[in-house]
Structures are given as C-alpha cells and as structure tokens.
Amino acid sequence: MNVMIDLCVVPLGVGVSVSPHVAACQRVFQDAGLSHQMHAYGTNVEGEWEAVFAAVRRCHEVLHEMGAPRVSTSMRVGTRTDRDQTMADKISSVEQKLAPAQ
Amino acid sequence: MNVMIDLCVVPLGVGVSVSPHVAACQRVFQDAGLSHQMHAYGTNVEGEWEAVFAAVRRCHEVLHEMGAPRVSTSMRVGTRTDRDQTMADKISSVEQKLAPAQ
Amino acid sequence: MNVMIDLCVVPLGVGVSVSPHVAACQRVFQDAGLSHQMHAYGTNVEGEWEAVFAAVRRCHEVLHEMGAPRVSTSMRVGTRTDRDQTMADKISSVEQKLAPAQ
Amino acid sequence: MNVMIDLCVVPLGVGVSVSPHVAACQRVFQDAGLSHQMHAYGTNVEGEWEAVFAAVRRCHEVLHEMGAPRVSTSMRVGTRTDRDQTMADKISSVEQKLAPAQ
Numbered sequence: 536m537n538v539m540i541d542l543c544v545v546p547l548g549v550g551v552s553v554s555p556h557v558a559a560c561q562r563v564f565q566d567a568g569l570s571h572q573m574h575a576y577g578t579n580v581e582g583e584w585e586a587v588f589a590a591v592r593r594c595h596e597v598l599h600e601m602g603a604p605r606v607s608t609s610m611r612v613g614t615r616t617d618r619d620q621t622m623a624d625k626i627s628s629v630e631q632k633l634a635p636a637q
Numbered sequence: 638m639n640v641m642i643d644l645c646v647v648p649l650g651v652g653v654s655v656s657p658h659v660a661a662c663q664r665v666f667q668d669a670g671l672s673h674q675m676h677a678y679g680t681n682v683e684g685e686w687e688a689v690f691a692a693v694r695r696c697h698e699v700l701h702e703m704g705a706p707r708v709s710t711s712m713r714v715g716t717r718t719d720r721d722q723t724m725a726d727k728i729s730s731v732e733q734k735l736a737p738a739q
Numbered sequence: 740m741n742v743m744i745d746l747c748v749v750p751l752g753v754g755v756s757v758s759p760h761v762a763a764c765q766r767v768f769q770d771a772g773l774s775h776q777m778h779a780y781g782t783n784v785e786g787e788w789e790a791v792f793a794a795v796r797r798c799h800e801v802l803h804e805m806g807a808p809r810v811s812t813s814m815r816v817g818t819r820t821d822r823d824q825t826m827a828d829k830i831s832s833v834e835q836k837l838a839p840a841q
Numbered sequence: 842m843n844v845m846i847d848l849c850v851v852p853l854g855v856g857v858s859v860s861p862h863v864a865a866c867q868r869v870f871q872d873a874g875l876s877h878q879m880h881a882y883g884t885n886v887e888g889e890w891e892a893v894f895a896a897v898r899r900c901h902e903v904l905h906e907m908g909a910p911r912v913s914t915s916m917r918v919g920t921r922t923d924r925d926q927t928m929a930d931k932i933s934s935v936e937q938k939l940a941p942a943q
Binding site: 645647649650652653655706707709711 | 849851853854856857859910911913915
C-alpha cells in the first residue's frame with residue numbers, strides 16, 4: 536500500500552532552534568531513497584507504507600540520539616485505492632482549478 | 638521503543654457520517670491488544686512502535702475495505718527516552734498543576 | 740458558527756516538562772467559559788468560532804508570558820452545517836456502533 | 842502577534858475529489874492578501890494572527906457554501922517571540938545545515 540504523509544517533527548528539551556533536527560530528518564528520507572519535499576512547516580514524503588514509517592521511526596531515533604529526550608511529531612497520513620496520485624499530481628490538480636480564475 | 642499517538646481517521650467518499658469507520662478502528666486497536674482511549678475528536682493509543690503502527694495501517698486497510706476510496710488521518714506521535722509515561726500519567730501530571738489553582 | 744477543535748500546544752525552549760503549560764491552557768479555556776475536555780495527548784474544546792480561537796490565541800500569549808520563546812500547536816478544527824453535535828454526541832455515536840459487536 | 846500556520850482542509854460529504862475545495866481556499870488566502878504557499882498535503886500561510894484566522898474561518902464558510910456539510914481541518918500553528926522568521930527563512934535555515942553534508 537502506497538502512502539503520502541506530511542510530517543513535522545518537534546524535539547523537546549533541545550532549545551529553540553530545531554533546524555539541525557529537521558535537517559537530520561531530511562537525510563533520513565534521502566538515505567531511505569524516499570521521494571520527499573520540505574516546506575516551511577513540515578515535509579511531504581511518499582512511498583510504500585512500511586518504508587515510509589520505518590523512516591519516520593528512524594527520525595525519532597536520530598533525534599533522540601542527537602540529545603532530544605522527547606519528540607512530538609504531527610503528521611497527516613493519506614492513502615487511496617481509487618487511483619495512483621503523486622505529490623506533483625496533487626498540486627497540479629489544484630492548479631488546474633485555479634487557472635481559469637486568474 | 639514505546640510510542641503514544643493520537644489519531645483521527647477521516648474516510649473520504651463515504652458521506653458525512655463517519656462513526657461506523659471510527660468504531661471499526663476502535664475494534665482494530667482492541668483486537669491488537671493495545672491500550673487505547675477514544676475522545677470526541679480522536680483516539681489515544683500507546684504501545685510498542687511496531688504494534689501501534691501496524692494497527693494504524695490496519696485501520697487504513699479496514700476503512701478501504703468498508704468502501705472508502707480515500708482515507709486522510711491526522712496524528713500526533715510522541716516518544717521519550719527520559720522516562721516511561723503512560724496516558725494516565727500525562728493527565729495526572731497536568732491535574733496536579735491545576736489543583737492548587739482551584 | 741460553532742466549532743469543535745482538538746489542540747495540543749507544544750512550548751519550545753522550556754525543557755522537557757510541559758505540564759505547567761498545558762495546565763495554564765486549561766485555565767484559559769475555563770476562564771473563557773468554554774466546554775473543554777483534556778485527554779492524554781491534547782484537549783477538546785467546543786463553542787462559538789470567535790470565542791474558541793480567541794482562547795487559542797490567549798494560550799499562545801500565556802505560554803510566551805511563561806517564558807516559551809516559541810510555541811507550536813497542532814489542531815483539528817471541525818465545523819458542520821447539517822446538524823448540531825456536541826463532544827458527548829460524537830462519542831456516543833461511535834459507542835452505539837461498537838455495542839453490538841461486544 | 843505574527844503567526845505561521847500549515848493547514849489541510851478536508852470537506853466531507855462531497856465525494857473523493859477535493860481539489861476544487863483546496864483551490865477555493867487558495868483564493869481565500871489570495872483575496873486576503875496573505876503570504877501563502879501550497880504543497881502536496883496542505884498550505885503554509887503567514888501573517889498577523891487575526892487576519893490569518895479570519896481567512897481560516899472563511900475557508901470553512903466557503904466550503905460549506907460549496908456544499909460540504911462537514912469540514913475537518915488539520916493545522917499546525919506556530920508563534921515565536923525571539924525573532925521574526927518568514928517561511929523562506931525557515932527553509933533556508935534547514936538548507937544551510939544540509940549543505941555541508943552533501
């Protein structure tokens with residue numbers, strides 16, 4: 536089963552700057568060979584369910600290894616059986632609706 | 638690694654009433670033997686990482702089997718290495734802070 | 740317009756224990772006279788849209804006043820026009836579906 | 842108080858395709874003159890608290906007007922008092938950490 540997620544990891548107990556932790560997660564997704572795209576308040580990741588959630592678990596482990604005693608992640612998790620749809624498909628589908636109005 | 642999650646499954650394409658789908662997920666958590674507690678806008682689940690996320694995957698599968706072509710779940714995922722803390726611990730920790738003020 | 744939310748406030752830069760901050764938010768909802776119910780990974784709040792979101796804003800302000808330089812909240816926000824439904828209604832609607840199976 | 846949010850609106854009872862609804866929300870943010878950026882599983886919006894949440898409310902109203910009897914939105918809401926940080930700043934802060942490793 537394919538899945539698309541959007542996640543935002545928040546390490547607690549490491550101060551205010553979390554960009555090193557976010558960067559570490561980007562490397563986790565890259566090392567896992569998963570399609571991913573960072574935005575200003577999270578990261579989109581898509582792939583096979585087990586591979587995606589193994590990477591999410593690895594993010595938590597890496598952040599704990601970096602010294603965060605606590606990690607709280609917020610996620611959206613989307614699956615569909617009607618058709619395949621990539622991250623690019625979802626954006627272009629909305630943009631087609633926007634085009635006539637502009 | 639132990640994990641506590643809060644999740645809210647939203648099946649799309651099945652109309653407005655989603656309570657049968659939420660009930661099906663409660664049964665998934667129960668069948669998995671996972672500690673879980675439903676509230677008005679989601680469900681807390683705690684346990685070992687792999688068991689919890691296998692149940693989340695099973696929820697998506699069950700909802701698709703029930704006819705939902707698309708499922709969008711929002712989740713919080715919390716892990717900590719400093720100490721064990723159950724769902725009941727978290728609530729009582731806040732209630733202790735509230736008590737003196739009342 | 741009535742709204743039901745579920746929110747989880749996460750203060751950054753204040754260490755690992757966030758229960759004083761969660762307790763402060765409970766007082767904000769209580770002072771606002773809003774129906775609210777804490778669970779192990781968040782709080783349900785329901786009421787008129789403006790009153791609910793004024794309280795959410797007040798939570799962020801209070802946490803900053805308590806010393807958190809950064810606050811990241813995750814929320815679910817639900818509205819419906821087909822009928823009124825309280826937090827208790829939502830839970831009992833699911834429990835009715837669960838009953839026959841037990 | 843400035844705020845950065847990431848939101849994903851999910852209309853229920855309108856079938857599987859939600860791109861017209863997502864497009865309608867993009868227009869709400871554009872009409873409100875708010876800085877916003879869509880991604881594959883949500884939209885980042887930043888601005889003054891009241892303006893941003895007035896737009897979120899408007900999204901719910903517009904989706905109900907488009908025929909959705911129920912709307913469930915998931916959001917992240919971030920505020921900080923230590924410094925100003927735009928959506929572009931957040932991304933470039935992570936990219937600087939990634940650069941040396943590549």
